[in-house]
Amino acid sequence: MRDCISLIPSCRKVDLLCPDCLAPASVDKLIEIRDVRHAYSTASGPLPVLAGLELSVREGGFTAVVGPSGCGKSTLTRLVAGLMIPDSGDVYLHGERVTTPRATVGMAFQNPVLLEWRTILQNVLLPLEIVPTTLSQRAKEERARSLLALVGLEGFEDKRPSELSGGMRQRASLCRALVHQPEVLILDEPFGALDAFTREDLWQIMHELKAREPFTGILITHDLRESIFLADQVVVLSGRPARTQYVLDVPSEAPRDLDMMYTAESADMLATLRDQIRIAREGEAQVAQTSSGASQ
Amino acid sequence: MSMRKLLVPLIALLVFLLLWEALVWFNDWPNYKMASPSDLLPAYQRYWGLFLTMGWQTLWRTVVGLLLAVVVGVLLGMVMGFSRTMRDALYPLLVGFNAVPKATVVPIVALLFVGAHDFNTILIAFMISFFPIAVSVSIGLSTLEPEYRDILRSLGASRFTIFRKIALPKTLPEFFGALKVAVTLAFIGTNLMEIVSPHGRGLGALFDSGKTNSDYPLMFAVLIALAFLGIVLYYVVVALENIFAGWAERAQD
Ligand SMILES: Nc1ncnc2c1ncn2[C@@H]1O[C@H](COP(=O)(O)OP(=O)(O)O)[C@@H](O)[C@H]1O
Numbered sequence A: 001m002r003d004c005i006s007l008i009p010s011c012r013k014v015d016l017l018c019p020d021c022l023a024p025a026s027v028d029k030l031i032e033i034r035d036v037r038h039a040y041s042t043a044s045g046p047l048p049v050l051a052g053l054e055l056s057v058r059e060g061g062f063t064a065v066v067g068p069s070g071c072g073k074s075t076l077t078r079l080v081a082g083l084m085i086p087d088s089g090d091v092y093l094h095g096e097r098v099t100t101p102r103a104t105v106g107m108a109f110q111n112p113v114l115l116e117w118r119t120i121l122q123n124v125l126l127p128l129e130i131v132p133t134t135l136s137q138r139a140k141e142e143r144a145r146s147l148l149a150l151v152g153l154e155g156f157e158d159k160r161p162s163e164l165s166g167g168m169r170q171r172a173s174l175c176r177a178l179v180h181q182p183e184v185l186i187l188d189e190p191f192g193a194l195d196a197f198t199r200e201d202l203w204q205i206m207h208e209l210k211a212r213e214p215f216t217g218i219l220i221t222h223d224l225r226e227s228i229f230l231a232d233q234v235v236v237l238s239g240r241p242a243r244t245q246y247v248l249d250v251p252s253e254a255p256r257d258l259d260m261m262y263t264a265e266s267a268d269m270l271a272t273l274r275d276q277i278r279i280a281r282e283g284e285a286q287v288a289q290t291s292s293g294a295s296q
Numbered sequence B: 001m002s003m004r005k006l007l008v009p010l011i012a013l014l015v016f017l018l019l020w021e022a023l024v025w026f027n028d029w030p031n032y033k034m035a036s037p038s039d040l041l042p043a044y045q046r047y048w049g050l051f052l053t054m055g056w057q058t059l060w061r062t063v064v065g066l067l068l069a070v071v072v073g074v075l076l077g078m079v080m081g082f083s084r085t086m087r088d089a090l091y092p093l094l095v096g097f098n099a100v101p102k103a104t105v106v107p108i109v110a111l112l113f114v115g116a117h118d119f120n121t122i123l124i125a126f127m128i129s130f131f132p133i134a135v136s137v138s139i140g141l142s143t144l145e146p147e148y149r150d151i152l153r154s155l156g157a158s159r160f161t162i163f164r165k166i167a168l169p170k171t172l173p174e175f176f177g178a179l180k181v182a183v184t185l186a187f188i189g190t191n192l193m194e195i196v197s198p199h200g201r202g203l204g205a206l207f208d209s210g211k212t213n214s215d216y217p218l219m220f221a222v223l224i225a226l227a228f229l230g231i232v233l234y235y236v237v238v239a240l241e242n243i244f245a246g247w248a249e250r251a252q253d
């Protein structure tokens, strides 16, 4: 039997022959994705997007997923949210197969999708209108207000989304994703459309939220610095169809302020990730070449 | 409403009437060529009773036709907005139906339901005005970004809840935009029926009798009365829009 191929002690490459990688769904892993394959049916035939996806996130962990655009990252979030079921393979939450949406998930996207006809407070309260809860209206509002205060939106509760800046809207959208105290927070490129300064503000806010709220996170991102700044594990996906190409563990003792970006250790991690992204994209180009060659 | 908001359109109206009067006066046009505003007043004075009854007939039939168009248009729009197949199936049919000039439909409808004048008029008003409503609602629903749906669906919300909490309110601005077009179209439909297939009811009939009696000021007076009713209905829709979809205007600022 082979061992996992370890390049750097803190890094691990997924190997399908490795016994650890094939261990039964364990409970301390809050999210487990096992050899998931999926193809969308499109007008020009099936489009394979996931081909051997492996991912596990421990309870309270925060995993960033990076990969070439269009490789299937959003599809991954939809699987975890139970919005779709893969063709094969399984997604587990707490060792239980995910087959339908569940109220213990919160989502935020690049587009904050706030409802323009509601105030910020009413927007944040939206999940509590859907999820069964015993909270009184008063308690719900208190919860929403305290979250808004935490992200620096105190005083904006009664404003409309159109009166807020992009960064503020994204903060409100984070509050909405967290208001019902989800076990799993799924973020699909939430800071992608923001300018660099606003983005760094939101990274800090994410740390504050992580310290205060007991969620387990999955963050899809294009920004490698963001991934090592926020996550304790970075998963690199190959080009479409995506499989797990590389897993990087970010040491937990790494300082979580912006200065961390300039340490030698961070530079190493970033170089590794950049390398992996390059490999993923080259693989993608090769796949495109061979498939166009076959069709000729 | 501020003083200015009321004053500006009133002054514009006054300027328009003065220009019209001046145009007729300078060209020395006789009444049978073009009546001037000063000729209209006597016409209204002479026939004010007729204007009230006929105006009311035109108004209620237009409104009922429009309400019918709203109900059918919204239902069609929902069917087409939620189902791709239904959209592909119904869209060409509706476009073809909308392309048929309604003036050609009037005699057919009049023959189909002989004597049912109110019903016929309402039918034409409905047929001419439901199309923009159906299209706008279907576009509003089908272009709803998937993230909006996913936010609620990921929490286990039902399709109906998603429709009620997100799709419906989000489509309201498009709906009212279409309703403003439909309100004018419904008016055209009502008058088409009243004029092309005269049956002695509505402002269209009054117009027709002005024509047969060569009472040109009366014909122009009817046109102005129609314009007035059109404006009133249009602004009723605008008021409803401000109440139910006022947020959309604020969002654009
Ligand atoms: N519902 C769908 N039907 C067909 N193709 C889809 C669908 N959703 C996504 N795709 C395609 O699948 C691929 C992966 O999509 P996605 O998961 O959104 O990628 P990413 O988020 O990594 O950019 C893309 O090429 C996209 O065009």
Ligand SMILES: [Mg+2]
Binding pocket: A073, A074, A075, A188
């Ligand atoms: Mg995506």
